Amino acid sequence: MGFLTDSTHAHIATWVVAIVIFLIAALMGKQSKGLHMTLRLFYILIIITGGALFFQYQTNDPMLYGLKFLGGILVIGMMEMVLVRQKKNKPTGLFWILFAVFLFITLFLGFKLPIGLHFLA
Template sequence: MGGTHLHITAWVLGLILFIIALVLYKKSSNKPATIVHMILRLVYLFIIITGGLLTWDYIQGYSMPILGEVIVKALAGLWIVVMMEMILVSAKKGKSATGKWIQFLIALIIVIILGFFRLPMGFYF
């Protein structure tokens, strides 16, 4: 369960840094935004590593159909990281990111439902 807490903590930190970088880019504070964005990229690594370790734990301890949901959650988690990066790059360039936001929200809903409510290492198991 410790890995789960580390993964959730990494995600919370990542989302906070994402919001800060986004706000700074919107205010045209590019240098501070770039610094926060670079720190966020390091946090992405922690998110991906802890997520990979959790996925490995599931592979070791569970069988189908749980593994199908684990794979979908892992792919949706990577999708979120990619969309966060693309949204920030769009904000930096001053371009619209509506489609990216929609994808981000869809992937986030998938991850929350699978991670907290469906899979055994979530809140309800």
Template sequence: MFDNTHAHITTWAIAIILFIVAVFLHKAGNKKATNIVQMILRVFYLLIIATGVILFAKHSSFNPALYGIKFLFGIVVIAMMEMVLIRLKLGKKTVLFWSILIIAFIITFYLGAKLPLNWNWFA
């Protein structure tokens, strides 16, 4: 099951959808639904980390440095998703966290696509 990236990609794809839903629910003023979606999203954060750790342990021997950097940027993406949602809830500015989120996501996605376990778009 964890010899490929299907479970990992599925969990982060669902997490991105849930994150977008949570942002839109917050903007619509639906606090209860936002809280429910955010709690489900937190479960997906754990699933992303778990599947990522399993993939990292099994396949980091291909290129340990790049897999390590991808792992760290993946954690940054999760942290920034959570920070954006928390700061939205508190009514604080989120521009910096959105910027870090987008940059970290681009780097993580690029490394994921570049490394040998994935599609090798950038080979």
């Protein structure tokens, strides 16, 4: 499983693709059934790659890595809630806000942690 934990590239690639697919599916509305299924596959890939990184590096700072893991799960949950509620013609405003907040927190923690990218360092 070294290819999953040698660097964060696989994990970053999966969540970037998932966010792009999510935004396209959200813009398409009810016609996005195939994209929604593809997005669910990427949820699994994100959890696998993130879980591998979590178990490899959590000894450095277990609390922050745990919070980032929880934040990632919440982001995935909000993405799913937006798409499902959109298909049922229910309001999604709160879930969009929660998605943005959890995504910001998760990205902040991901870039702050030792294996994250350091833009200013």
